[in-house]
Amino acid sequence: MSANPQLDPVLARIDADLPQALDRLMDLLRIPSISTDPAYKPDCARAADWLVADLKGLGFDARAAATPGHPMVVAHGGEGRRHILFYGHYDVQPVDPLALWTRDPFDPAIEDGPKGKVIRARGASDDKGQLMTFIEACRAWKAVHGSLPGNLTIFLEGEEESGSPSLIPFLEANKEELSCDLALICDTGLFDSAVPAITTMLRGLCKAEFTIRAASRDLHSGMYGGLARNPLHVMSRLLAGLHDETGRVQVPGFYDDVEELPESLRAQWQALAFDHGRYLGDVGLSVPAGEQDRTPLEKIWSRPTAEVNGMWGGYTGAGFKTVLPSEAHAKVSFRLVSHQDPVKILTAFRAWAEAQMPPDVTITWHDGVEGAPASVMAISDPAFEAARQALTDEWGRPAAFVGAGGSIPVAGYFKSILGMDAVLIGFGRDDDQIHSPNEKYDLASFHHGIRSWARVLARIA
Structure with missing residues (x-):
């Protein structure tokens, strides 16, 4: 017997209505809502209107809110102890190169895949199939009980795949309407394509681009080599000194605001039995780099990084041009965790680099001191454990709190602008080929995703 x-x-009801749920998803997938291409602006508006009409049919007070770009879909409905916001995005990536698709990307179909049936179309996994899992859970609840499963706000963006230029202004302008007790985000996936997961840590990011200059012009290496300073040598020493022999970043104060991983999370991560050999082997590597006293999952989820993303200078064409270049250039980025402040990190990096400039050498910075901090969710909120138990019940294997090496900016904005944590739950798989030709979403992910949200809402809403 169910706990509820x-x-x-x-x-x-979800099981019985799955064919109709698929029909509705197919209708949405047929709309080519590519947000990056102005030619598809009417289609983005059409997708927003489709969602508004569908939500109104479930009893939501829904509207397509205009922005300078594509509309935001905002809907309110139901009653409950906690006010919960659900976020997804209805825009999709471009389809190029079209020749690599096995079918029209906006003519969705159910196909047989090596691991079961899949929904093949652009946006099937990212993010139309995912957002519809939540709406279908609400639909089933309304059909059975005559009411929505809680006090809900649904917020669907139309510019996520094009940098979300309207998102921050819209959140700030509509802060009172959109502020809730908790956010739910469905734009992530299962761990290793099999384990249900809730992402509770997202690393932040800050970047620096700079130029090191020595002589006033490029110099003949026969006339000046060995006497004049070579900025490529200075740059090489600087970047090589960014880490010590154990992989730790050498910028003073870099780790001041980094918290240790709680033992409860460490135990969960260890239980995931992450195969770093396969993970690295897939990209032709075998030996883990980075901090030697940390596990592979810690390195990519809960530890900060300093990476050289590019360095150049001098002559790089065919043959040789034997000069001492006057300039060397580099791009360096930092993935941030815990309470690391992007401004503090970049300020410390600049001071560290400038202190190492020898006589006659200057360093020039080409961007401002800015970035985005990490997002760390307050899993002490009982809703997180309740959601984890709901996922465990549905998928038949223990769900885990996991981290993410990259960032999902909207989760950070919900925290910094609206003051609420986000529970990030998704049902995508590693092989969904999002942003690539032949994107797909497993039929099992769609079906279990709907059932998962019904279970989660029953516990927290």
């Missing part, structure tokens, strides 16, 4: 007797008939 109201839930069982909802799950049965």
Whole structure:
């Protein structure tokens, strides 16, 4: 018997109505809502209107809110103890190169895949199939109980795949309307394509581009070599000194605001049995780099990094031009964790680099001191554990709190602008080929995703 007797008939309704749910998803997938290409602006508006009409049919007070770019879909409905916001995005990536698709990317179909049936179309996984799992869970609940499963706000963006230029202004302008007790985001995936997961840590990012200059012009190496300073030598020593022999970053104060991983999370991560050999082997590597006293998952989820993303200078064409270049250039980025402040990190890096400039050498910075901090969710909120138990019940294997090496900016904006944590749950798989030709979403992910949200809402809403 279910822990919540109201839930069982909802799950049965989801199972019975799966063909109709697929039909609705197919209708949405047929709309080519490519946000980066102005030619598809009417289609983005059409997708927003489709969602508004669907949400109104479920009893939501819904609208397509205009922005300087593509509309935001905002809907409110239901009653409950906690006010919960759900976020997804209806825009999709371009489809190029079209010749690599096995079918029209906006003519969705159910196909047989090596691991079961899949939904093949652009946006199937990122993010239309994912956002529709939540809407279909609400639909089933409404059909069974005559009401929505809680006090809900649905917020669907139309510019996520084009940098979200309207997002921050919209959140700031509509802060009172959109501020809730908790956010739910469905734009992530299963761990290793199999384990249900809630992402609770997202690394932040800050970047620096700079030029090291020595002589006033490029110099003949026969006339000046050995006497004049070579900025490429200075740059090489600087960047080589960014880490010590154990992989630790050498910028003073870099680790001051980095918290150790709680033992409860460390145990969960160890239980995931992450195969770093396969992970590295997939890209032709075998030996883990980075901090030698950290596990592979810690390195990519909960530890900060300093990476050289590019360095150049001098003559790089065919043959030789034997000169001492007057300039050397580099791009360096930092992935941030815990309470690391982007401004503090970049200020410290600049001071560290400038202190190492020898006589006659100057360093010039080409961008401002800015970036985005990490997002660390307050998993002490009982909603996180409740959601983890709900996922465990649905998928039949223990769900895990996991980290993410990259960032999902909207989660940080919800925290910094709206003051709420986000529970990031998704059902994508590693082989969904998002942003690539032949994107797909497993039928099992769609089906279990709907059932998962019904379970989560039954526990927290």
